[in-house]
Amino acid sequence: MIRAIDFKEDILYLIDQRRLPIHEELFECKTHSEVEYAIREMVVRGAPAIGATAAYGVVLAAKEFMNDNKEDFLGKMNDALDFINKSRPTAVNLMWAIKRMRNKLSEYKDLDTKQIYTKLKEEADIILKEDIQTNKQMARHGNEVIPKGATILTHCNTGALATAGYGTALGVIREAHYTGKDIFVYADETRPRLQGGRLTAWELVKENIPAKLVADNAAATLIRDGKIDVILVGADRIALNGDTANKIGTFMLSVIAKRYNVPFYIVAPVTTIDFDIETGEDIEIEERSSEEVTHVFGNRVAPMGIDVYNPAFDVTPHENITGIITEEGILKPPFKESIIKIKK
Amino acid sequence: MIRAIDFKEDILYLIDQRRLPIHEELFECKTHSEVEYAIREMVVRGAPAIGATAAYGVVLAAKEFMNDNKEDFLGKMNDALDFINKSRPTAVNLMWAIKRMRNKLSEYKDLDTKQIYTKLKEEADIILKEDIQTNKQMARHGNEVIPKGATILTHCNTGALATAGYGTALGVIREAHYTGKDIFVYADETRPRLQGGRLTAWELVKENIPAKLVADNAAATLIRDGKIDVILVGADRIALNGDTANKIGTFMLSVIAKRYNVPFYIVAPVTTIDFDIETGEDIEIEERSSEEVTHVFGNRVAPMGIDVYNPAFDVTPHENITGIITEEGILKPPFKESIIKIKK
Numbered sequence: 001m002i003r004a005i006d007f008k009e010d011i012l013y014l015i016d017q018r019r020l021p022i023h024e025e026l027f028e029c030k031t032h033s034e035v036e037y038a039i040r041e042m043v044v045r046g047a048p049a050i051g052a053t054a055a056y057g058v059v060l061a062a063k064e065f066m067n068d069n070k071e072d073f074l075g076k077m078n079d080a081l082d083f084i085n086k087s088r089p090t091a092v093n094l095m096w097a098i099k100r101m102r103n104k105l106s107e108y109k110d111l112d113t114k115q116i117y118t119k120l121k122e123e124a125d126i127i128l129k130e131d132i133q134t135n136k137q138m139a140r141h142g143n144e145v146i147p148k149g150a151t152i153l154t155h156c157n158t159g160a161l162a163t164a165g166y167g168t169a170l171g172v173i174r175e176a177h178y179t180g181k182d183i184f185v186y187a188d189e190t191r192p193r194l195q196g197g198r199l200t201a202w203e204l205v206k207e208n209i210p211a212k213l214v215a216d217n218a219a220a221t222l223i224r225d226g227k228i229d230v231i232l233v234g235a236d237r238i239a240l241n242g243d244t245a246n247k248i249g250t251f252m253l254s255v256i257a258k259r260y261n262v263p264f265y266i267v268a269p270v271t272t273i274d275f276d277i278e279t280g281e282d283i284e285i286e287e288r289s290s291e292e293v294t295h296v297f298g299n300r301v302a303p304m305g306i307d308v309y310n311p312a313f314d315v316t317p318h319e320n321i322t323g324i325i326t327e328e329g330i331l332k333p334p335f336k337e338s339i340i341k342i343k344k
Numbered sequence: 345m346i347r348a349i350d351f352k353e354d355i356l357y358l359i360d361q362r363r364l365p366i367h368e369e370l371f372e373c374k375t376h377s378e379v380e381y382a383i384r385e386m387v388v389r390g391a392p393a394i395g396a397t398a399a400y401g402v403v404l405a406a407k408e409f410m411n412d413n414k415e416d417f418l419g420k421m422n423d424a425l426d427f428i429n430k431s432r433p434t435a436v437n438l439m440w441a442i443k444r445m446r447n448k449l450s451e452y453k454d455l456d457t458k459q460i461y462t463k464l465k466e467e468a469d470i471i472l473k474e475d476i477q478t479n480k481q482m483a484r485h486g487n488e489v490i491p492k493g494a495t496i497l498t499h500c501n502t503g504a505l506a507t508a509g510y511g512t513a514l515g516v517i518r519e520a521h522y523t524g525k526d527i528f529v530y531a532d533e534t535r536p537r538l539q540g541g542r543l544t545a546w547e548l549v550k551e552n553i554p555a556k557l558v559a560d561n562a563a564a565t566l567i568r569d570g571k572i573d574v575i576l577v578g579a580d581r582i583a584l585n586g587d588t589a590n591k592i593g594t595f596m597l598s599v600i601a602k603r604y605n606v607p608f609y610i611v612a613p614v615t616t617i618d619f620d621i622e623t624g625e626d627i628e629i630e631e632r633s634s635e636e637v638t639h640v641f642g643n644r645v646a647p648m649g650i651d652v653y654n655p656a657f658d659v660t661p662h663e664n665i666t667g668i669i670t671e672e673g674i675l676k677p678p679f680k681e682s683i684i685k686i687k688k
Contacts, residue, residue: 021647186653189637191535191559194645197637201650212651215535215637217560217593221658224595249561251568255603256596293533293541293559296640301538303365306545307556309530314565 002160002203004044005052005128010063012056014044017161017195021202022297032061032080039087039094042193046162047236047272048131051093055124057084058101062117073113077105089284090245090313091236092274097127131164134269135171137327142172142232142267145323145330148181150229153219155188156247157199158234158267169232169267170200172325177209185211186228188219190247192292192310216249220256231257235268235324242318242335243280244268248311254320263322270326275343280315288312346504346547348388349396349472351465354407356400358388361505361539365546366641376405376424383431383438386537390506391580391616392475395437399468401428402445406461417457421449433628434589434657435580436618441471475508478613479515481671486516486576486611489667489674492525494573497563499532500591501543502578502611513576513611514544516669521553529555530572532563534591536636536654560593564600575601579612579668586662586679587624588612592655598664607666614670619687624659632656 006013012029018041019025027043029035035057038044044053061080065073085098104123108116146152152173156162159170166174176183185204189197197213204211214222222228231253237245244250244266257264277283290308294300302308324331324339331338350357356373362385363369371387373379379401382388388397405424409417429442448467452460490496496517500506503514510518520527529548533541541557548555558566566572575597581589588594588610601608621627634652638644646652668675668683675682 022644189535189646191533191561197646202647205647205649212653213637213646214653215560215592217535217591217596218653218655218658220596220599221592221655222653247561248559248565252561252564252596252600255564255600259599259603293557296645297643299641299643300366301640302533302541302557303546303549305549309556309558309562309566311562311565314562 001165002206003165004049004161005056005164007056007124010060012053012060014038014053015161016043017045017199018043021198029060031064032057032084035060036084036087039084045195046157047091047093047234048163048168048269049161050088050091051097051271052124052128052131052164054084054094054097055101055127058098059117059121059124062113062120066113066117068113070113074109088286090286093271096271100127128164131269132166134327135163135166135168138168138267138269138325139166139171139175141330142265142325143175143179145230145263145265146172146176146181146183147229149183150176150181151184151186151227153186153188153222153228153231154200155196155233155250155253156190157195159200159203161199161203162234168234168269170203172232172267173209174207185209186219186222187211187213188216188249189213190249191216195247219253223256223260223262228262231262231264232267235266235272236313237283238266238268238273238324239277239279239282240275240336240339241279242321242324242333242339244316244321245280245283245285245313246316248314251314251316254316258320264320265323265325266321267325270328270342273339280317283315285314286312345509346550347509348393348505349400349508351400351468354404356397356404358382358397359505360387361389361543362387365542373404375408376401376428379404380428380431383428389539390501391435391437391578392507392512392613393505394432394435395441395615396472396475396508398428398438398441399445399471402442403461403465403468406457406464410457410461412457414457418453432630434630437615440615444471472508475613476510478671479507479510479512482512482611482613482669483510483515483519485674486609486669487519487523489574489607489609490516490520490525490527491573493527494520494525495528495530495571497530497532497566497572497575498544499540499577499594499597500534501539503544503547505543505547506578512578512613514547516576516611517553518551529553530563530566531555531557532560532593533557534593535560539591563597567600567604567606572606575606575608576611579610579616580657581627582610582612582617582668583621583623583626584619584680584683585623586665586668586677586683588660588665589624589627589629589657590660592658595658595660598660602664608664609667609669610665611669614672614686617683624661627659629658630656
């Protein structure tokens with residue numbers, strides 16, 4: 001099994017996803033600053049994976065400040081939580097994990113720093129473990145909407161690399177494959193960072209799931225020509241009305257899917273729902289550096305002097321979404337009602 | 345002025361568009377086989393540019409076979425015309441130029457080979473010259489639909505590099521810019537071959553036209569958010585009903601444009617209309633090699649072992665097209681009627 005995130009003896013080992021599929025290397029984090037860097041620079045990416053990584057960042061902070069007095073410790077921990085929380089703006093799982101760790105810190109603030117560290121470590125381990133369980137539950141629910149022999153289109157990477165393991169949308173694809181559904185996958189390469197071409201393709205090849213890679217521009221023709229039975233994508237943040245922020249290009253697919261009546265599902269854990277926002281208009285969309293478009297693997301592909309607009313995400317309006325596959329089951333429209341029902 | 349195609353003393357000089365924008369190099373063709381290679385491997389690309397290049401390929405063939413006896417000469421010329429004609433399947437301008445050269449050859453077949461060569465050279469020069477004039481006429485017609493201060497979205501490269509000079513869709517953009525319309529351009533990078541990111545961006549930077557480059561995935565959001573006033577694209581072949589084959593990704597843009605009521609124009613010379621086909625279903629879509637997706641500038645970006653589906657073009661249905669801007673004016677729906685009217 002692919003493990004994107006592994007914590008051993010106070011070192012967080014991340015598969016360096018910037019270098020895949022050419023190089024399979026581990027990136028080691030020994031401090032919370034290194035974790036913040038790893039999230040910001042996309043050593044690790046994918047909303048659930050970012051959440052779990054952030055949690056271990058808090059553990060590393062506790063390790064770093066363990067020998068300070070309690071007051072200093074709590075002050076520095078607070079700063080560290082804030083610092084990691086701002087590493088990327090769109091995926092709500094990051095804020096969710098930080099909040100959960102902050103609550104734990106608050107709950108055990110009267111223990112000594114060593115004990116607090118242990119409690120935080122336990123919590124991060126639970127977050128990681130829960131995410132895998134959650135993914136497997138989502139996969140089982142999602143598999144119900146996959147017809148035998150289906151051809152599935154997916155975007156970006158939502159697999160083991162994007163989560164603690166197994167994956168969200170790619171988890172459903174795994175489940176369909178391993179339950180003998182005889183599926184075929186088209187994977188969008190997902191410019192600018194090529195998470196589909198680099199990461200999803202890598203996972204599909206590793207597990208011998210029949211698949212073809214396409215340029216993002218080719219997906220619409222596949223959909224129009226009736227070659228796609230179902231579209232599965234992940235999410236970075238879901239509003240109360242079902243509007244969903246996900247990797248740039250998702251919105252485009254959703255419009256084409258709706259026009260040509262192809263089922264379009266979001267696959268995401270309940271932690272991706274932001275119960276504090278009403279609609280997608282309230283979701284901050286991260287704009288990333290020009291170099292992601294002007295360069296590929298460090299090599300310039302566009303001329304000097306050209307400006308770039310590079311939003312990392314877009315918002316798919318709820319009316320384009322057939323269902324939201326979560327660990328609690330498949331939410332159906334009207335999402336305003338189905339989402340509020342699962343709020344704990 | 346950028347000259348992608350230049351014929352001097354029996355050598356055809358092409359700007360090697362595979363290497364732009366990093367390297368500005370000329371590719372020299374001294375034989376018709378080198379011309380066939382240059383078209384097939386996309387040293388030169390863009391429907392009108394392919395047409396003019398093919399015409400010079402025929403001139404080079406005449407030069408090669410000039411010392412053969414007439415019968416051998418005509419036989420070899422016939423083979424050369426067929427050979428070049430098959431270098432790429434989708435852009436009809438190639439077939440149009442070859443047909444025009446074949447007619448000239450037939451018209452002058454009783455002259456001696458040296459004289460035939462001269463006549464063919466004259467014809468190729470006319471094709472090249474006419475294309476520039478045609479582009480300037482299209483640009484003037486097209487400029488009528490560009491509002492002052494407009495933001496224009498374009499796809500692929502349709503500029504000086506794609507034609508004998510000035511361009512089709514990018515020709516309209518040039519005209520709007522130079523007539524002081526104060527326009528702003530968003531250019532899709534156009535995977536897999538990045539003609540937007542490499543070539544259109546290069547032309548825009550060279551001429552200081554205000555612009556931003558975007559990943560193809562970002563275009564839909566710009567359209568939905570009301571940031572695009574008009575979309576201009578080129579064409580590789582237009583059917584009698586207005587269905588238009590153009591670079592992969594064009595169809596996707598057309599669906600988004602229609603959904604969000606943004607005017608969507610094709611800009612193409614009359615030579616791009618294939619009066620022999622009724623609808624887009626009759627257009628052969630070229631599928632190109634996997635390496636275009638798995639590699640960027642020769643560097644692998646996708647894992648070994650992944651299959652690829654890589655269509656070079658798609659077909660935009662006529663109902664998504666606001667108008668077809670030609671040198672004869674702007675054709676409007678119903679295209680079945682407006683197209684047949686301009687058939688000569």
